[in-house]
Amino acid sequence: MTERRTYSYLGPAGTFTEAALDQVPEARGQDWRPVHNVGEALADVLEGRSHAAMIAIENSVEGGVTTTLDALATLPGLRIVGEYLVKVDFMLVAAPGTALDDVRVVAAHPVAYAQCHRWLGETLPSHQHVPAASNVASALGILDGTLPADAAVAAPGIVRHHDLTVLADDIGDNDNAVTRFVLVTRTIAPAPPTGADKTSLIVELPQDHPGALLELLEQFSTRGINLSLLQSRPIGDALGRYRFVLDADGHIHDERMADALLGIRRFSPGVVFLGSYPRADRKIVNYPDRYADDVFVEARDWLRSLVSGAPTQ
Known part of the structure; x- marks a missing residue:
């Protein structure tokens, strides 16, 4: 029998993180474990409760997710094995029977509210805002009455799990907003390069x-x-001390990338290799011929011949 696998993600059901996990073919039909935060998701992996965790790492509007970056920097034994992009879109939802004209108070997580501020101001100019703990909590709050609001800003996935009326969709102010998620496991050897990789x-x-x-x-x-x-x-140990998070096009099995990592290691022993994995966009990484793998191999062979005393041309 095939072993069932468990995947941790920021829950409950209906979040953008769930939408990212739904893009992982091997996760479908397996056990999905909703958690409350990034730290809990990574602890699940390190302590063996989950095989992998899906976590947000970067947003095209807000930048890097600091809690994720700091956790990956300080928790040894983790490896990124894939990345997934989710379009950041929002809809206005309400309890069944509610019409858009009935809305006076809107529940929303502060970040989601900021990203829908223009649409809400133009469509519901006199509305009031009630902060919610999360995108899912805003929707559930209007259903169970824990939030004094008529409608909620939520991610599209919420309607697959709860009986809600969609009053409007595509209400985000930035049509190009995207969040990048990564799938994290315990440390394993990198998968073979695909030609469209990131390190x-x-x-x-x-x-x-x-x-x-x-x-x-x-x-x-x-x-x-x-x-x-x-x-x-x-870094946190003194003012002016920083660590740098880098994404580089290519794979550790590429000669040029391996050579670069050796160069970094020589002057920075505090380097954390997070992984080499396929790019979400599957875009082939192109580079000039002078940086091709065989150029690096030939240079090393030439140096070995000099050291060995073999005849050279």
Whole structure:
């Protein structure tokens, strides 16, 4: 019999995180474990309650999710194995029988409310806002009466789980808003490269001196590696001490990426390899011919021949 697998995600049902987990083919039909926060999701993985956890790591409007980045930097034994993109869209929902004209008070999580502020102001100019603990809590609050509101801002997935009337959809102010999620497991060997991969790292600079960050970035630029994310986070032990979260195009099995990681390790022992995994957009990583794998292999073979005393041309 095939072992059933458990996946932790930020719940309850109806969240954007659930929508991300629904994109994982191997998770369908398995056990999904709703949790309250990122720390609980990662603890499930490390302590063996779950095989993997889906967590949000970056938003195209708000930037990096700091709680996730800090957790990945400080909890050893974790590995990112995939990334998934979810369009951040919202709808206005209410209890059955409610019409848009009936709405005077809207329940919404503060972040969701901010991202729908323009639509709400234009459509319901005299409405009042009642803060909710989450997108799901805003919808459940109007159903069970715990929130004094007529309607709620919620993620589209909520209507699959609860009897709600959709008063309006696509109410977000930014049509291009997207949240990036990652699937995290305990440390395993990276899957083989696909040609459309991404490598994530967290790097601490051991000393603060002029050009220290430039030295780090040059490890990638001199090898033709593009960075799609660079974000600083305070280490917390002193003012002015930072670690850097990086996403680099490519795979650790690529010669140029492996060479870059060796360069980083030489001057930054505080480097955390989070994983090499397929890009969500499956976009093939292209680079100039001078950074092809065989160029790095040939250079190493040439150096070995010099050291061995073999004849060279």
